[in-house]
Amino acid sequence: MYECVKVRCGPIDVSKAEKYLKWTPTDWTKAIKSTVEFYETAMKDARWRTQRDEIIQILVSQLYFDNTEEAYEALEKLYDIDLGHFRPRRDEL
Numbered sequence: 001m002y003e004c005v006k007v008r009c010g011p012i013d014v015s016k017a018e019k020y021l022k023w024t025p026t027d028w029t030k031a032i033k034s035t036v037e038f039y040e041t042a043m044k045d046a047r048w049r050t051q052r053d054e055i056i057q058i059l060v061s062q063l064y065f066d067n068t069e070e071a072y073e074a075l076e077k078l079y080d081i082d083l084g085h086f087r088p089r090r091d092e093l
Contacts, residue, residue, distance in 0.1 A: 043079040056083065 017023040026034075042048040056075060064071035072083045 044081060053085075057086070060086075 014023070014025060018025075043052055056072075060068050060071045069087070072086055075081065076083050
């Protein structure tokens, strides 16, 4: 079997972890559901504000660069959060 040093080369072989660590991988659908639930909760949780804002900044600048205000408004409405700190204050204009 071909062994690859980097994951980019194909699927990950977890057989050693299963054998030596007695590890059982989480079912794919359960893992996705759990991940989505975490991120949905983290969007509103003040403990994750810095990380959330970093992701929002990247998302908006890369995907919604031509309509940032609409993107911020949609996220505010969806998650009931305030993203006013991303907008310039009126006295700065």
